Amino acid sequence: xxxxxxxxxxxxxxxxxxxxxxxxxxxxxxxxxxxxxxxxxxxxxxxxxxxxxxxxxxxxxxxxxxxxxxxxxxxxxxxxxxxxxxxxxxxxxxxxxxxxxxxxxxxxxxxxxxxxxxxxxxxxxxxxxxxxxxxxxxxxxxxxxxxxxxxxxxxxxxxxxxxxxxxxxxxxxxxxxxxxxxxxxxxxxxxxxxxxxxxxxxxxxxxxxxxxxxxxxxxxxxxxxxxxxxxxxxxxxxxxxxxxxxxxxxxxxxxxxxxxxxxxxxxxxxxxxxxxxxxxxxxxxxxxxxxxxxxxxxxxxxxxxxxxxxxxxxxxxxxxxx
Numbered sequence: 079x080x081x082x083x084x085x086x087x088x089x090x091x092x093x094x095x096x097x098x099x100x101x102x103x104x105x106x107x108x109x110x111x112x113x114x115x116x117x118x119x120x121x122x123x124x125x126x127x128x129x130x131x132x133x134x135x136x137x138x139x140x141x142x143x144x145x146x147x148x149x150x151x152x153x154x155x156x157x158x159x160x161x162x163x164x165x166x167x168x169x170x171x172x173x174x175x176x177x178x179x180x181x182x183x184x185x186x187x188x189x190x191x192x193x194x195x196x197x198x199x200x201x202x203x204x205x206x207x208x209x210x211x212x213x214x215x216x217x218x219x220x221x222x223x224x225x226x227x228x229x230x231x232x233x234x235x236x237x238x239x240x241x242x243x244x245x246x247x248x249x250x251x252x253x254x255x256x257x258x259x260x261x262x263x264x265x266x267x268x269x270x271x272x273x274x275x276x277x278x279x280x281x282x283x284x285x286x287x288x289x290x291x292x293x294x295x296x297x298x299x300x301x302x303x304x305x306x307x308x309x310x311x312x313x314x315x316x317x318x319x320x321x322x323x324x325x326x327x328x329x330x331x332x333x334x335x336x337x338x339x340x341x342x343x344x345x346x347x348x349x350x351x352x353x354x355x356x357x358x359x360x361x362x363x364x365x366x367x368x369x370x371x372x373x374x375x376x377x378x379x380x381x382x383x384x385x386x387x388x389x390x391x392x393x394x395x396x397x398x399x400x
Contacts, residue, residue, distance in 0.1 A: 253308070254340065256350060278371060308340055
């Protein structure tokens with residue numbers, strides 16, 4: 079267990095150093111781990127030398143650090159309105175913290191933002207409802223197996239080029255269908271793996287031909303940045319050859335019940351569920367409603383992108399390709 083060094087012990091360290099004792103000997107004499115003594119000397123010696131260690135100066139430096147400790151984590155009154163605004167458009171505390179350097183606003187730690195949110199909740203506020211995870215308990219899956227239809231001429235993900243997995247290029251997409259209330263409505267989510275740019279598409283029918291036509295129309299403007307698409311094994315993707323031809327791309331299929339093979343897509347679906355929780359009825363939605371959700375997600379800063387947004391990364395790339 080770590081023990082904090084006090085002033086009397088700093089006096090002893092100074093004396094032992096003058097006597098020529100080694101750091102390990104000092105640690106044994108004082109009953110500390112050697113790394114604690116190394117850390118003390120590194121923090122409180124004169125720059126560049128463990129030899130120039132004075133107990134009085136070391137104590138002053140320690141007290142100065144203690145006085146300033148935690149200040150950077152306080153949310154000032156000026157920053158609260160900014161944090162409130164960003165939380166309400168579904169930015170996570172980590173995204174707010176990471177974006178501060180780019181947008182030049184006062185920085186605050188994500189831990190402090192979480193504390194602020196839950197303090198607001200205790201007072202009856204609703205900032206917590208904007209957080210992605212609501213900590214609901216998971217239900218045990220039933221021990222049943224539902225045989226999925228076999229898609230003709232499907233190419234397995236194992237045959238997908240290795241460069242797709244490495245995410246070293248733009249233009250590799252993942253796709254999935256999100257089902258609404260009572261399985262009577264559905265939307266498609268398509269995400270570009272490297273930039274995390276997403277398209278959310280209203281599907282008026284789950285028929286395979288209609289799905290292929292609708293998705294190809296939405297992605298047509300990005301045809302030059304559509305090298306591969308990885309899909310799941312839902313029957314709505316049975317007309318994958320039409321989609322591949324329309325976009326001049328190659329389509330691969332993940333293994334059944336292996337959502338982790340489309341990790342980017344599953345993550346995006348989680349973001350979409352912030353706006354459209356499970357049991358939502360998608361039949362009442364218009365494409366313009368989905369466009370607004372899509373815009374908010376594409377304008378969120380992402381840690382993977384150095385806290386740039388998918389729009390900033392992908393749309394700049396599209397402009398260069400045109």
